[in-house]
Amino acid sequence: xxxxxxxxxxxxxxxxxxxxxxxxxxxxxxxxxxxxxxxxxxxxxxxxxxxxxxxxxxxxxxxxxxxxxxxxxxxxxxxxxxxxxxxxxxxxxxxxxxxxxxxxxxxxxxxxxxxxxxxxxxxxxxxxxxxxxxxxxxxxxxxxxxxxxxxxxxxxxxxxxxxxxxxxxxxxxxxxxxxxxxxxxxxxxxxxxxxxxxxxxxxxxxxxxxxxxxxxxxxxxxxxxxxxxxxxxxxxxxxxxxxxxxxxxxxxxxxxxxxxxxxxxxxxxxxxxxxxxxxxxxxxxxxxxxxxxxxxxxxxxxxxxxxxxxxxxxxxxxxxx
Numbered sequence: 001x002x003x004x005x006x007x008x009x010x011x012x013x014x015x016x017x018x019x020x021x022x023x024x025x026x027x028x029x030x031x032x033x034x035x036x037x038x039x040x041x042x043x044x045x046x047x048x049x050x051x052x053x054x055x056x057x058x059x060x061x062x063x064x065x066x067x068x069x070x071x072x073x074x075x076x077x078x079x080x081x082x083x084x085x086x087x088x089x090x091x092x093x094x095x096x097x098x099x100x101x102x103x104x105x106x107x108x109x110x111x112x113x114x115x116x117x118x119x120x121x122x123x124x125x126x127x128x129x130x131x132x133x134x135x136x137x138x139x140x141x142x143x144x145x146x147x148x149x150x151x152x153x154x155x156x157x158x159x160x161x162x163x164x165x166x167x168x169x170x171x172x173x174x175x176x177x178x179x180x181x182x183x184x185x186x187x188x189x190x191x192x193x194x195x196x197x198x199x200x201x202x203x204x205x206x207x208x209x210x211x212x213x214x215x216x217x218x219x220x221x222x223x224x225x226x227x228x229x230x231x232x233x234x235x236x237x238x239x240x241x242x243x244x245x246x247x248x249x250x251x252x253x254x255x256x257x258x259x260x261x262x263x264x265x266x267x268x269x270x271x272x273x274x275x276x277x278x279x280x281x282x283x284x285x286x287x288x289x290x291x292x293x294x295x296x297x298x299x300x301x302x303x304x305x306x307x308x309x310x311x312x313x314x315x316x317x318x319x320x321x
Contacts, residue, residue, distance in 0.1 A: 004317050006275060007033035007061045007091075008052075009082055010073035011045040011075060011319060012224065018125075019048050019071045022310035035059050046188040052271035059080055059164045062089040069119075069317050072220055074098060076179070077172045078104035078166045092119040093312045098183045101273040103175025119316050131283050135268065135275055145272030150189050152199040153263045154279070155237075160255045162223035164230025176234030176254040178205065178319040183282065186277070188266060196246030203240030209256040210236050218256075232266050 006029055008015055023029045036042035042054045057312050059066055062085060066259045069092040080100040080141055082095045100106045113120040126132050149204075154177070161167040161180070173179065190196070204266045208218055210232045237254035247269075264279035273287035285296040315321060 003030040004028055004068045004314050005066055006031045007035060007058075007070045008045065008073065008092075009033075009035045009058050009061070009069050009070050010075075010078075010096075011036040011038075011041045012073060015073040016045060016069065016180060018070050018306040019073055019094075019310065020045060022304075022307045023038030023071075023314075024049060025307060026314050028309070033064075033067070037060060057121065058085075062086065062091070065090075067091055068092065068293075068302045069313070075166045075172050076101050076174050080109050083109050087116045087118045087120060090116070090118065092317045093315075094119075094123060094310075096119045096123040097125075097187075098174065101179075111147040119313075120315070121313055123309065124184065124191075125305050125309045126184055126188050127191055128312060129280070129305040130302040131277060131281070132188055132192065134298070135283060135298065138275070139192055139268065140194070141261045143273060144268060144275065147193055147247045147268055147270045149267075150193065150247045150249045151267040151269070152182075152185045152189060152249065153265050154185050154251075154253040154255075155257055155259070156255060156262045158209065158216075159220050159222065159240075159262075160216070160218065160236060161221065162225075162227070163210055163216060163218075163221060164213050164227030164232065165224055165235045167223055168232045168234050168255055170233040172236060176205075176207070176236055177258065178235060178238045180255070182238065182251065182253050185251070185253070186249075188277070192268065193244075193246050196244035199243045199245065201240065201242050205235035205237060206237045207232070207235050208237070209258070229254045230287070242262060316318050 006023055008031055015102050031052050033055060034042040034046040034052050035058050037056055037131055039056050044056050046052045060178050070086050072095040074096060079095050080273060083095045086093050099109055164173045213232060214227060240251045242249040260290045266277045268275045273285055275283050275285050277283040287294050
């Protein structure tokens with residue numbers, strides 16, 4: 001079988017740390033284009049990972065009929081634009097999350113996918129996480145009983161990513177901590193709980209700690225160093241309550257809070273048992289039987305979920321799954 005010919009669009013952190021190595025680990029895939037508006041970034045990726053054509057305009061990729069699929073790892077404002085043009089060119093798409101900045105962008109992406117019949121996968125990578133799928137199987141089989149409440153915490157002390165840059169510019173990113181971290185956490189909940197239909201949503205967002213870029217104190221800042229002449233137009237924390245036809249979901253998220261703890265977990269509370277999932281890690285089960293309380297720490301072999309995601313995408317391109 002011929003290898004699936006891949007183009008990388010966007011050669012920043014997520015591409016270099018996750019997508020490119022996973023494609024290289026898959027014997028059925030070959031990266032033939034590295035595309036980034038910053039040529040040096042694309043060139044560096046091509047040199048580091050052993051070749052491929054370097055381009056700065058993704059339209060050059062669309063002109064090549066040999067390209068089977070793309071990974072889109074650009075800022076959020078380009079997700080819908082590039083995905084739609086690739087689908088219309090007959091190319092399968094794996095687009096990093098979030099799908100778009102707003103509901104209208106995502107609906108347009110979905111409409112074009114239906115029109116073209118090409119694959120459009122969104123990088124909600126936790127659906128390929130071993131722990132998450134074990135929990136989903138336990139919920140589906142009734143081991144937790146009725147899931148009546150799920151609590152979601154994605155909170156850090158002071159770790160706003162790239163303050164003043166793309167992450168904190170609403171026009172580019174579409175939002176702050178909720179669209180960055182919250183997308184992953186809420187997708188885990190919806191996936192594990194069978195995609196319950198929302199009834200009502202009540203929430204409040206706060207933009208407090210990052211507003212003064214020059215005086216913002218922080219312990220770490222992933223993505224990039226602060227741009228003191230940049231903008232900060234997104235929320236740095238959020239609280240919310242979502243009523244569904246299944247469980248009630250409550251959430252508390254913060255890129256930055258004046259509490260020196262990082263709490264990244266999801267509590268699934270059922271009437272037979274409950275589970276706390278430590279995000280990206282393992283989980284513990286809490287239950288009772290015959291008047292005795294039990295804490296159960298399952299042990300299992302976990303597989304890299306980014307590799308699982310890329311392998312699944314390649315398989316879908318090959319088989320039409």
